[in-house]
Amino acid sequence: xxxxxxxxxxxxxxxxxxxxxxxxxxxxxxxxxxxxxxxxxxxxxxxxxxxxxxxxxxxxxxxxxxxxxxxxxxxxxxxxxxxxxxxxxxxxxxxxxxxxxxxxxxxxxxxxxxxxxxxxxxxxxxxxxxxxxxxxxxxxxxxxxxxxxxxxxxxxxxxxxxxxxxxxxxxxxxxxxxxxxxxxxxxxxxxxxxxxxxxxxxxxxxxxxxxxxxxxxxxxxxxxxxxxxxxxxxxxxxxxxxxxxxxxxxxxxxxxxxxxxxxxxxxxxxxxxxxxxxxxxxxxxxxxxxxxxxxxxxxxxxxxxxxxxxxxxxxxxxxxxxxxxxxxxxxxxxxxxxxxxxxxxxxxxxxxxxxxxxxxxxxxxxxxxxxxxxxxxxxxxxxxxxxxxxxxxxxxxxxxxxxxxxxxxxxxxxxxxxxxx
Numbered sequence: 001x002x003x004x005x006x007x008x009x010x011x012x013x014x015x016x017x018x019x020x021x022x023x024x025x026x027x028x029x030x031x032x033x034x035x036x037x038x039x040x041x042x043x044x045x046x047x048x049x050x051x052x053x054x055x056x057x058x059x060x061x062x063x064x065x066x067x068x069x070x071x072x073x074x075x076x077x078x079x080x081x082x083x084x085x086x087x088x089x090x091x092x093x094x095x096x097x098x099x100x101x102x103x104x105x106x107x108x109x110x111x112x113x114x115x116x117x118x119x120x121x122x123x124x125x126x127x128x129x130x131x132x133x134x135x136x137x138x139x140x141x142x143x144x145x146x147x148x149x150x151x152x153x154x155x156x157x158x159x160x161x162x163x164x165x166x167x168x169x170x171x172x173x174x175x176x177x178x179x180x181x182x183x184x185x186x187x188x189x190x191x192x193x194x195x196x197x198x199x200x201x202x203x204x205x206x207x208x209x210x211x212x213x214x215x216x217x218x219x220x221x222x223x224x225x226x227x228x229x230x231x232x233x234x235x236x237x238x239x240x241x242x243x244x245x246x247x248x249x250x251x252x253x254x255x256x257x258x259x260x261x262x263x264x265x266x267x268x269x270x271x272x273x274x275x276x277x278x279x280x281x282x283x284x285x286x287x288x289x290x291x292x293x294x295x296x297x298x299x300x301x302x303x304x305x306x307x308x309x310x311x312x313x314x315x316x317x318x319x320x321x322x323x324x325x326x327x328x329x330x331x332x333x334x335x336x337x338x339x340x341x342x343x344x345x346x347x348x349x350x351x352x353x354x355x356x357x358x359x360x361x362x363x364x365x366x367x368x369x370x371x372x373x374x375x376x377x378x379x380x381x382x383x384x385x386x387x388x389x390x391x392x393x394x395x396x397x398x399x400x401x402x403x404x405x406x407x408x409x410x411x412x413x414x415x416x417x418x419x420x421x
Contacts, residue, residue, distance in 0.1 A: 029081065032072020035421055040064035041414040042152045044101040049406035058100040060113060061093040064152040079127040085137060087153045088118035089184075102184050103152045117186040121156055131164040142173055143242040143262070144214050144232030146312040148183055155183045155310055159212075173230070174215040182310045192309045193237050193272075198326040198360050198369055198403055199304030203272035209235040212308065216242075224248050238274040238306040240266045242314065258284040260316065266306045275302035278325070282316040282333070289342025293353075295333035303327055317355055320375045320397040321407055324357040329369070331357030347381040362403055371401035391415040 046058040067086040073079030091104050094113035099106055105117035121137030138157045139147040148155040161175030179188040190208035195201045216230030230242045242264045249257045264278040280297040297317040299305060305325035307313040317324040317331050324331035335353035340346070353375050360369025379393040395411040 028075040028079070029072050033070065034419070035067070035069045036417060036419050038066040038068070039416045040066070040152055042103055043412040044103055045410045046101060047408040049408060053405070055097065055100070057098060059098040060101045060103045062103045062152050063090045063092055064088070066153065073127045077128065081125045081127070083123040083125060085121045086118070088116065089152045090116045105184050105186060118153070119156070119181055119186045130166045131162065133160065133162050135160040138177065142214060142216060143228065143230045143244060143314040144216070144240055145177065145212065145308060146314060148310055148312050150312070151183045153183055156181045158188055169220045171218040172216070177212040178210070180308070180310065191234060193234055194307055194309045197304070198362060200327040200361060200363070201272060201274060201303045201306065204237055207237065207271060209237055211235050233269060234308060236270045237272055238266050239269050240264060240306065254288045256286045258286070262314065262316065264305070273303060274306045276305050277301050278305050278315065280316040289339040291337040293333070293335035295335065297324055297331045299325055299327060299329045304329070319353065319355060319373060320395060321399045321409060322355070322371065322373050324355060324371070326369065327361040329357050329360045331355055347383045349379050351375070351377040360403060369401070369403040371399065371404065373397060373399040389417045
């Protein structure tokens with residue numbers, strides 16, 4: 001696709017005025033480049049229902065802007081490129097007694113939501129054959145580390161990563177992360193691990209790590225079966241091995257059974273007592289626009305599940321509010337999805353699910369923790385016309401527990417994505 005003069009000027013500016021490339025290399029760098037802007041208008045209300053709650057509710061409204069640029073690669077045996085992201089969050093409504101939704105950055109002294117916050121990130125990349133090395137701003141999506149993008153702005157990391165697909169069907173990932181920038185922050189910080197709820201993890205509170213090393217192999221045996229192994233280590237805090245299997249069994253016309261089975265083993269890495277085995281599986285039967293799912297998750301060992309603070313744990317029962325990953329917790333999930341494209345309304349989707357967990361070790365003899373959560377999502381994305389790519393999503397959740405917070409939550413998200421070139 002041909003580029004406008006403005007598009008070419010922006011791409012060259014991203015490369016930098018001090019970098020000189022042969023004209024042929026510039027053409028490849030530019031012709032494969034793309035840029036987009038995403039607008040997010042996000043309202044969130046979290047109502048604390050338990051007796052004696054320190055805060056009755058968290059309620060905020062904000063506008064987000066996310067500009068992404070991705071270059072192509074210069075031509076030659078070794079290709080070079082540059083990606084960039086700019087993110088800005090603007091407060092529309094908040095107050096000291098309603099702050100804390102995770103939408104906005106809070107002042108560390110007063111706790112008030114700041115009027116705006118944001119960040120700029122750049123990623124240098126190099127390609128040899130089917131292998132790409134990236135250094136700079138990263139947003140990994142791997143079983144051992146998944147950057148969180150469930151609020152106004154996405155979580156980001158700084159570091160380096162390799163992705164290689166030299167062998168057909170085999171994907172190799174490896175790298176090191178040094179710091180993270182949380183979804184409601186504009187500052188990069190040393191990484192910590194999640195220790196909340198009833199995980200029984202000791203030695204990690206207030207402790208940060210200088211690096212997170214990761215590596216993994218994923219192999220697609222055929223169109224129906226994919227298996228993977230991944231490893232991650234948060235320095236001095238924990239090490240984790242993760243195995244997964246995804247299989248799709250065609251049953252008949254527009255019918256299939258998907259099996260998603262995962263197993264993780266987490267141990268300490270010097271300073272903590274992390275000791276966890278996590279077995280989780282999700283089975284989904286699809287029939288036309290319908291999908292019926294049943295999930296099971298079991299934690300065993302001396303602690304609950306370990307993962308980097310603020311990230312999305314790769315667990316089937318990690319949902320809108322809870323992760324059901326406390327010490328000794330066993331949980332199940334029933335889920336139903338419907339895609340209205342099956343009846344001629346593309347872009348409209350519905351999801352509802354119910355989860356229940358029990359046997360949580362509360363550290364008191366004869367007393368076990370129990371919790372449940374119910375989620376409902378309704379979303380519509382315009383498929384054509386002047387509002388094409390404009391999306392509306394309503395997310396509702398109710399969570400109850402005998403050891404944590406009782407919550408009622410609503411999120412209304414308006415989004416619009418525009419390709420700039």
